[in-house]
Amino acid sequence: MTEAAPPANFLHTIIADDLASGRRQQVVTRFPPEPNGYLHIGHAKSISVNFGLAEAFGGVCNLRFDDTNPEKEDQEFIDSIQQDIRWLGYQWAGEVHYASSYFQQLYDWAVHLVEQGHAYVCDLSADEAREYRGTLTEAGRNSPYRERSVAENLELLAAMKAGEFDDGAKVLRAKIDMAAPNMNLRDPIIYRIRKVRHHQTGDDWCIYPTYDFAHGQGDAIEGVTHSICTLEFEDHRPLYEWFLEHLPVEAAPRQYEFGRLNTSYTITSKRKLKQLVDDNVVAGWDDPRMPTIAGMRRRGYTPAALRKFCEMVGTTRGDGIVDVAMLEHAIRDDLNTNAPRAMCVLDPLKVVLVNYPEDQQQTLTVPSHPNRDDLGERELPFGRELMIDRDDFREEANKKYKRLVIGKRVRLRNACIIEAVEAIKDSEGNIVKVHCRMIEDTFGKDPADGVKAKGVIHWVAAHGGQRAELRIYDRLFNHEAPDKGSDDLMSYINPESLLVKQGCWIEPGLVDAAPESHFQFEREGYFVADRYDHSSDTPVFNLTIGLRDTWASAGS
Structure with missing residues (x-):
């Protein structure tokens, strides 16, 4: 090959x-x-x-x-x-280097330009300067202050540095060519007056390059x-x-x-990202829906996947839009290889195994990853009462439904085969639990051994699991080009970009997971323990990405 x-x-x-x-x-x-x-x-x-x-x-x-x-x-x-x-x-x-560390040297070089006749102090207002600058098809005009003497320019520049003028009153400009086709060469500004305290130099300067x-x-x-x-x-x-x-x-x-990296369904304008933060559309710069590195980190993206994505895109001279699905593929591929498996029930429905002894509990030892022996094993408690996902049970269903149905059998992942016997309902007709029968001697049995099950579902023991909060994240925008599709950026906000699910049921090993630990919740997606909010008392997991791309099939 x-x-x-x-x-x-x-x-x-x-x-x-x-x-x-x-x-x-x-x-x-x-x-x-x-x-x-x-x-x-x-x-x-x-x-x-x-x-x-x-x-x-x-x-x-x-x-x-x-x-x-x-x-x-x-x-x-x-x-x-x-x-x-x-x-x-x-x-x-x-x-770490700072441009501000060079402010004195830059100022000395500005003086040098003035002394050589290559820079001058200009009094034009911002509006006047725009008018004098010309357009892409029309040459600019020289500033009326362009021919000041070297001595006068040096004196005015020193006065600017000393704080003798108000903000915007004067600027220092390079003397290049007001008729240059390249607008950047039309006497660009070198220094402007800004009487603002600097986070590194304090009040040492009131002019900035x-x-x-x-x-x-x-x-x-x-x-x-x-x-x-x-x-x-x-x-x-x-x-x-x-x-x-x-x-x-x-x-x-x-x-x-x-060429800069632009991805679909994404904005990278700092001004617009700041607007999302300031307007409380997101919960800060590191909100997992933000395209910031901090946001992607909190979402559960990995450094290896981001670096791989940048490598896949290549470095060329052309600008373009990269399909965000390529990024999602890199994330999914990395987590599929490296994330341990675990089970989490998002919408718990209790299952009672009527033929399993009430006072009996056992511990199952299962692999943490199907292809990574180095990730070890994990222990799962198992007993009479279990939690399954509500979507994994129906009283009646057609042949395409491969999960638990009255009178039908399914395998519990890493455990045994069960058969649904009866749905128990409350006074309003809502199903509150399902009575099932455990099929004897099916723990660890291969389907080829003779006992057949229609499908496989995940579960968590009622007595060993713990409640957790899951934050289900999706793309923040539902438009492929939110920056260009409309002047109203907010009209493209995906109303389902965050769904918070309380009371999810997780296997006990997840409770003490370190923040930023990654897992594949089997049949649900890849999740990460929240960087800040996750603890053993209140486990919080963020959906990083689904097991497969669902946008194309959804017509988005």
């Missing part, structure tokens, strides 16, 4: 060529998130690209926070980003060799290179762009 070709990664080829030719001696990449929200599935791809390439070529990857916009940033986001990267299985080189100015210079300071961005930064590359050419930097990083 021919081996499948490795996923596409054009960056791998570029780096290999750079090393082979001697253009680079060591690979240094960086992951530069802005700490203004939690990381999402798209960032998982960027993390896997930057850290993965460094790993593949024996290099290093820096973590550098692009903290140039303190109004929207918070220490909570810094902490969560570091936690996400570690959880995915990566470690940055050395200490823009991302475009800080990015390339941060790369140069850290000796980054391959500055890898998503494709929307392609038009920013000429500006990235312009700054490096006009500043006395020692290193010469190169920027490369790849």
Whole structure:
């Protein structure tokens, strides 16, 4: 059989060529998130690209926070980003880096640009600046402040730094070309006044560099060799290179762009994700329905599955939408191999084995996984009273129904065969329990031994099990492209994205499961013990994913 070709990664080829030719001696990449929200599935791809390439070529990857916009940033986001990267299985080189650590050097370089006649202080308002900037089809106009003398610009820049002007009163702009076809080269802003306390530098600064100015210079300071961005930064590359050419930097990083990861039924706009949090549509950034890494972790997605998914998608120059079913396949495949099996009854109905001694109990020893001996065995109590799922019993049914029916037999998973005798009802006609007869000598018997059963159902002993809460999660949006289908994002919220089921019945071994432990609840799906809410007193499990894809068959 021919081996499948490795996923596409054009960056791998570029780096290999750079090393082979001697253009680079060591690979240094960086992951530069802005700490203004939690990381999402798209960032998982960027993390896997930057850290993965460094790993593949024996290099290093820096973590550098692009903290140039303190109004929207918070220490909570810094902490969560570091936690996400570690959880995915990566470690940055050395200490955490911050753009704010370079503020003095960046300011000195801004002074250098002014001294060389490459930057000027501009007084245009934001509206005026937009008007002067022109359009994609019309050249911009020079600012009336563009020809200020070097001395005046230096004096005004120093006054900006000293806090002598109000927010928005002045900006420092690079002097490039107001007629450039690339809008990013039309005298872009380098510094703006923001009298806001910074989470790292406190009140030391009241002017802050823009991302475009800080990015390339941060790369140069850290000796980054391959500055890898998503494709929307392609038009920013000429500006990235312009700054490096006009500043006395020692290193010469190169920027490369790849197609960002977008998945169906998902949004990755931080603004819109924040709206979901602020409007209480979800229960925080780490709600298991969110596409954030923290949310996916709490949902029960595994680092190995996310990394595998990013690898399956490949790294190319093209943007596109990846079917979220590919992600779900990666999760399901990983959990099928690695998750121990267990039994949980979501809607309990009591079964009484009328021919089983009332005072007798026994313990069954069964494998934790059908194909993984290394996962060991588990013990299941068994007695006269059991719990089965209410959907697994009918008084009458056609031949297609393979579960428990009056006068018919089914096998209890890992146990014996039973036959339903009578349904016991309350005064309103609701079935409250089912009397069954245990078929003697069928524990552990293979169906080929002669005693036949119509199907197999799961169960939990009444005397050994415990109640638990199950949170049944589904996709947050019921539209394939919620970002583009309507201006009203909320109209695409899936009203059944969360169903909380109380009083589910779990086998006793699940009670002491550690938070974030994964299980396949047989015939139900893959579940994880909630990261925060699960305890032995109040077991809480989240549905990670079903045993199979149900969306296509449902017409969604």
